[in-house]
Amino acid sequence: MLVLTNNHQLELLTDDIAPVPKLGKIKPFRTQLLKWIGNKQQQADLIISFFPKQFNTYFEPFLGSGGVLGVLAPKKAVASDTFAPLIQIWQTLHNHKELLKKQYAERYALIAQLGKKTAYESVRANYNRIPNGADLLYLCRACYGGVVRFRKNDGYMSTPVGIHDPITPDSFNKRVDIWHIRTQGACFLHLDFAEAMKQAKEGDLVYCDPPYSDSQAILYGAQTFSLQRLFNSIAACKARGVFVVLSIDGTKYSGRKLCNIAIPNGLFEREAFINVGRSMLKRFQMDGKSLENHEVRDRLLLTF
Incomplete structure (x- = not known):
């Protein structure tokens, strides 16, 4: 063995x-x-x-x-x-970790304004208009089952909102600090x-x-x-x-x-x-x- x-x-x-x-x-x-x-x-x-x-x-x-x-x-x-949007997340973590925290917090704040489902759909719609790392980051944390799926013909991100609540900005910020150190x-x-x-x-x-x-x-x-x-x-x-x-x-x-x-x-x-x-x-x-x-x-x- x-x-x-x-x-x-x-x-x-x-x-x-x-x-x-x-x-x-x-x-x-x-x-x-x-x-x-x-x-x-x-x-x-x-x-x-x-x-x-x-x-x-x-x-x-x-x-x-x-x-x-x-x-x-x-x-x-x-x-x-x-x-590219995925690498944007990692590059921001490496070079501007406070910006990464801010990007997540801004999208998380939409939950209080719009409700979880509408906030998620708003972020997803913006991502599908212009794919970018900041939106993808939030979608990864908030989508159903953590499964980020894309349509074959146009790359449209189609996963619905998850049944869980995404982690809070405070919790996410701690993760950013840990990962920033480990990936230096x-x-x-x-x-x-x-x-x-x-x-x-x-x-x-x-x-x-x-x-x-x-x-x-x-x-x-x-x-x-x-x-x-x-x-x-x-x-x-x-x-x-x-x-x-x-x-x-x-x-x-x-x-x-x-x-x-x-x-x-x-x-x-x-x-x-x-x-x-x-x-x-x-x-x-x-x-x-x-x-x-x-x-x-x-x-x-x-x-x-």
Whole structure:
């Protein structure tokens, strides 16, 4: 039986960026900044335990909500995504964290003025007129099930308001302060994944968490995503001596379905399966019905 530890993670953290206790158990970092489908923050410690013991710059070219980045808190990172409004959120966090707090508070204040549903629909309508990070941030926190979905033909954000109340500005501000510290080593870029991965050099580490072809077609950019193109970029990285770790479809329906992915022979040296619990997307689709038969495991593929 494989026994996994958090030792790799500890060696990559700096005391000034993300202080951790030297002895005893480490409390997992679970505070989320954004809600996002496919968020890996709950599984980040386990994923990180598979990372090489030493590496140089950390790359995350499908950033999303940055679950692994936030837990890892690397000294140096290139964090990128092709979704411009999403990267606006991260760049504002990095460069103008007080502005990020203000943007959220302004939209939250609409609840008292308009009511939760009308306030949400007002923000969503503004986002759909002019996609931007400030509106997307609030929608992520307030939408139904945390599932930010987009129409294929025009990118229209269509998720209704959630049944929950979004967190208060005071609570959000604390999250901003924590994430600002943990991501200080990162440079946030609006880049296609292939362009980002071209920057990785020998000894760097790339963690890829792309849209899943079996389950995430409603997400931004998932409809045009090419897994084969990603495999080509991974092969080029491997040839340069870059470490690559890929999260991809594994099993669904509590293990009854193994997702069929055409993985190139010889590209990866090993694989593992990571239990990610019950499907967040399926929870949204089933509208609160029982999810006992919808346990999901992701496949983790490594080039080393």
